[in-house]
Amino acid sequence: xxxxxxxxxxxxxxxxxxxxxxxxxxxxxxxxxxxxxxxxxxxxxxxxxxxxxxxxxxxxxxxxxxxxxxxxxxxxxxxxxxxxxxxxxxxxxxxxxxxxxxxxxxxxxxxxxxxxxxxxxxxxxxxxxxxxxxxxxxxxxxxxxxxxxxxxxxxxxxxxxxxxxxxxxxxxxxxxxxxxxxxxxxxxxxxxxxxxxxxxxxxxxxxxxxxxxxxxxxxxxxxxxxxxxxxxxxxxxxxxxxxxxxxxxxxxxxxxxxxxxxxxxxxxxxxxxxxxxxxxxxxxxxxxxxxxxxxxxxxxxxxxxxxxxxxxxxxxxxxxxxxxxxxxxxxxxxxxxxxxxxxxxxxxxxxxxxxxxxxxxxxxxxxxxxxxxxxxxxxxxxxxxxxxxxxxxxxxxxxxxxxxxxxxxxxxxxxxxxx
Amino acid sequence: xxxxxxxxxxxxxxxxxxxxxxxxxxxxxxxxxxxxxxxxxxxxxxxxxxxxxxxxxxxxxxxxxxxxxxxxxxxxxxxxxxxxxxxxxxxxxxxxxxxxxxxxxxxxxxxxxxxxxxxxxxxxxxxxxxxxxxxxxxxxxxxxxxxxxxxxxxxxxxxxxxxxxxxxxxxxxxxxxxxxxxxxxxxxxxxxxxxxxxxxxxxxxxxxxxxxxxxxxxxxxxxxxxxxxxxxxxxxxxxxxxxxxxxxxxxxxx
Numbered sequence: 001x002x003x004x005x006x007x008x009x010x011x012x013x014x015x016x017x018x019x020x021x022x023x024x025x026x027x028x029x030x031x032x033x034x035x036x037x038x039x040x041x042x043x044x045x046x047x048x049x050x051x052x053x054x055x056x057x058x059x060x061x062x063x064x065x066x067x068x069x070x071x072x073x074x075x076x077x078x079x080x081x082x083x084x085x086x087x088x089x090x091x092x093x094x095x096x097x098x099x100x101x102x103x104x105x106x107x108x109x110x111x112x113x114x115x116x117x118x119x120x121x122x123x124x125x126x127x128x129x130x131x132x133x134x135x136x137x138x139x140x141x142x143x144x145x146x147x148x149x150x151x152x153x154x155x156x157x158x159x160x161x162x163x164x165x166x167x168x169x170x171x172x173x174x175x176x177x178x179x180x181x182x183x184x185x186x187x188x189x190x191x192x193x194x195x196x197x198x199x200x201x202x203x204x205x206x207x208x209x210x211x212x213x214x215x216x217x218x219x220x221x222x223x224x225x226x227x228x229x230x231x232x233x234x235x236x237x238x239x240x241x242x243x244x245x246x247x248x249x250x251x252x253x254x255x256x257x258x259x260x261x262x263x264x265x266x267x268x269x270x271x272x273x274x275x276x277x278x279x280x281x282x283x284x285x286x287x288x289x290x291x292x293x294x295x296x297x298x299x300x301x302x303x304x305x306x307x308x309x310x311x312x313x314x315x316x317x318x319x320x321x322x323x324x325x326x327x328x329x330x331x332x333x334x335x336x337x338x339x340x341x342x343x344x345x346x347x348x349x350x351x352x353x354x355x356x357x358x359x360x361x362x363x364x365x366x367x368x369x370x371x372x373x374x375x376x377x378x379x380x381x382x383x384x385x386x387x388x389x390x391x392x393x394x395x396x397x398x399x400x401x402x403x404x405x406x407x408x409x410x411x412x413x414x415x416x417x418x419x
Numbered sequence: 420x421x422x423x424x425x426x427x428x429x430x431x432x433x434x435x436x437x438x439x440x441x442x443x444x445x446x447x448x449x450x451x452x453x454x455x456x457x458x459x460x461x462x463x464x465x466x467x468x469x470x471x472x473x474x475x476x477x478x479x480x481x482x483x484x485x486x487x488x489x490x491x492x493x494x495x496x497x498x499x500x501x502x503x504x505x506x507x508x509x510x511x512x513x514x515x516x517x518x519x520x521x522x523x524x525x526x527x528x529x530x531x532x533x534x535x536x537x538x539x540x541x542x543x544x545x546x547x548x549x550x551x552x553x554x555x556x557x558x559x560x561x562x563x564x565x566x567x568x569x570x571x572x573x574x575x576x577x578x579x580x581x582x583x584x585x586x587x588x589x590x591x592x593x594x595x596x597x598x599x600x601x602x603x604x605x606x607x608x609x610x611x612x613x614x615x616x617x618x619x620x621x622x623x624x625x626x627x628x629x630x631x632x633x634x635x636x637x638x639x640x641x642x643x644x645x646x647x648x649x650x651x652x653x654x655x656x657x658x659x660x661x662x663x664x665x666x667x668x669x670x671x672x673x
Contacts, residue, residue: 030557225539228544229557266653280533282526285515289523292512299494299510300524 024232042354044405051375056380063383067257074254075192077375078263079326083342084349086318089278089311091350094359095153097315099142100346104323105168105338107135112333113175115185124187132320138164139316143309145251147313153312165338172335179335183327191266192329195259204265205251216240222363239375252359255413256363263325268368274314275364287311291360322346341395348395349374353379358410367401373398423486424449425585425616426471426502431480432467440466442667444481444642446635448585448616453607455627459660462670464620467637468587472504473497477507485584492609503578504587509570513563514673517555518543520562521577547572550609554602572606585616592626604630624653638663 035043058063063069083100090097109129114122122130146153172179183189196204208269216236223230254260278284289297290307298304326334326342351357352373353366377398381391424447433441441463448454458464471475473494481488484500491497499503511520518536521543527535543558552572555565562570571591578586588607592600607630612618621627627634627648634646636659643663646656 144632222537226541228537228540229559282528282532282534285519285523285526285534286517289512289519292514293507293510296510296520296523302524406474 005022013210022229022232024234025231026237031054042366042369045352045354045366045373048401049369049373049376052376052380056376056383059381060380064380067253069379069383070250071195071254071257071259071261073372073375073379074261074264075329076379077371078192078261078267079322079329080342080346080349080374081264081267081322081371082270082325083319083322083346083367084353084371085267085274085364086315087347087350088324088353088355088364088367089274089287089314090364091347091355091357092278092287092359092362093308093311094291095146095308095311096157096347096357097142097153097319098157098166098343098347099138099311100127100319100322101343102161102164102338103135104140104319104321104326104342105333106138106164106171106323107131107320108179108327108337109168109171109333110134111188112181112183113171114326115183115188116175116181116186124185127185128188128292128324131324132317135320135323136313136317139311139313139319142316143312146312147305148309161343168333168337169335172337174335180330180332181334187326188324189331190328192261192264192325193331194262195254196262196265198255198259200259201251201255204260207248208247209240212243213240229308263329266321266325270318271364271368274318278364283310288360291361302407319346337378340391344395344399345374345378348399348402352398353408354406356406356410357403358406370402422451425484425485427483428467428471429481429483431467431470431477431482433470433475433478440640441470441477441642444637444640446642448618450584450616451611451614452632453611453617453619453630455631455634456618456637457622457627457634457656457660460641462637462660465589466640468504468618468620469615469638471497471502471587475636484517492602495500498581501582501584502587503583503585505571505574505578505587505589505591507591507593509564510572511574514561515563516561516563517547517558517573520573521546521580522629523577525581542580543576544605546576550576550579552606552657566599567595568602571595571599571603572617575603575606575610578614579610579613583615585618586610587618587620589620590622591619592621592623600626624656627656628653636660637661639665641665641667 053064080120083104087097087100108131111127114120114127114130115124120127138160141154142153145151146156172181175181214237220230220233220236251260278287286297286302286307289300289302290304294304297307323338327337350362350367351370353362353368353370355362355366374395375396378391381394386394426446427442428446430441430443430445431441432439444463444467446467448514458462468473469475471482471491473491473496476492482491484502489496489500491500500532512523515523518540522539522590527538527542529535538582540558547553547555547558547661550572552569555569555572562573565573575586575591587648591603591607595603604626606619611632619631631648634648634651634656635642636644636646636656638660644656644659646659
């Protein structure tokens, strides 16, 4: 018997023992176990995405697949991705934020008013900073009311939805008879109307893949040194190659048209920042703990209310980012800003991406996947020229499907002894 | 067994308004010993535990920890002394893995802001190993997927990881099947064998006779008897629980 085998045998059946690497078979086995237990991860969404892309590709005679449309898709999903990233945090603590769309609108209107030439005429960074401050403070206000008064977030943010839409109306009509204020600042306009030059697109792609590979191998090394279980090398390589292929293909395809939009890069920078916060820091751990079992979190000495307030602040902050991206794309703000199905789409994106409405489970990256699905559907329906009625029905069905998958996976988790 | 008690309560009382939940109770537990706390519903077991845990403030009496008089006013005080309480609901976050649960609120960090996952994983494994908890397949699986006995083991391991000297278990076997009860009782025994003082609350006299070194019996807020399992019978204990002699009749207290 080898030294290693002896060691593992002595350690008993705790898997994470003896510094051994799991075999591929073991890894796939436990992955399949999780799937069967209802822990579906990103599987339904990837299947759903393939189905949606196939349907619209077919219906639009391939126009859906054209590089030009792909870049449009990236532009369309940027705002939703940003807002949904914030929504994920609120969903993780088993709360909801119905005010995001209009909070984002308050942010973009604030920014636009401060940028008005011949009036406030602030520099772009000051106007954007002020808008972000305003939205973050709105989140703080929501969080304080929810935690101090013990009112359900559903009600507080519903009140917020009404009140902030009113604020948008008041501000826009105050400064413009028609209720539309054009953004003239070139930097802000450039957010959603400029593209990375081909070289920089590739540069980002290579940097992301190398960065991911480096952290992956560093973690493997640390774990191996400390005799902890390491996932099979094949899986690590597969993940790195997969990431390289997907980002590489996306950059290449976008470059055959106008290039990678700056707006999606902004959304992704924030998304990865919050992903880091959620997975690597104490705060992120506490967010999951509060979502999973607030009482356990409280007894562990975690200040549950502070975590809650912080999550509402993140939600409003990201709503502000999304609001600015969307306003930049339109080139103006108006009485309609933040209206329509933006709110529902941003929540749907988080849920479709795999973040549970019941709290405690989901990843920040689900915002990206979900936004991709939502934007694909919107984009495809736009290409087909379907009328608004049909669009609403389809949007509703997509959201319903996502919630059903969530409920189903939760139920099968429960019946298999998980949760 | 005449080592110094880890925890000694002398004449503690607690009342909630007109209700005398504890009256003049003495209670001791020693290192390496499992002390069982028994009594009918409403006998004051939970009140006593919560008094030790710092959730309730005891109205009268003295508490000595390792021979020194201490004043417990909050759960923090208890934790600082090295007393850990495992409540019946265990307080585990189902969505977090075993390691995250064991370190919840006391995470180890690198560079100040990053979670030091590998160090936490190693320490968790070490603790589980030392308690011979070997039925858990991976410490990286979510607690949700564990059985009742395994969850109890995690909660106990979490409690003993912090150099605690006294572990209090509130009905650790109440919701468990036969095999899992077995595991937990073995675990309780191992804790005492490691030199910890263990207090276990249970309604199951069979379990208690199996694992306890001594039994304190409460009735209507008063301590009515203390037994050594090898020198008594279950009938005797049941008699004490249901009809033990009281110093004072409740309601007549001056």
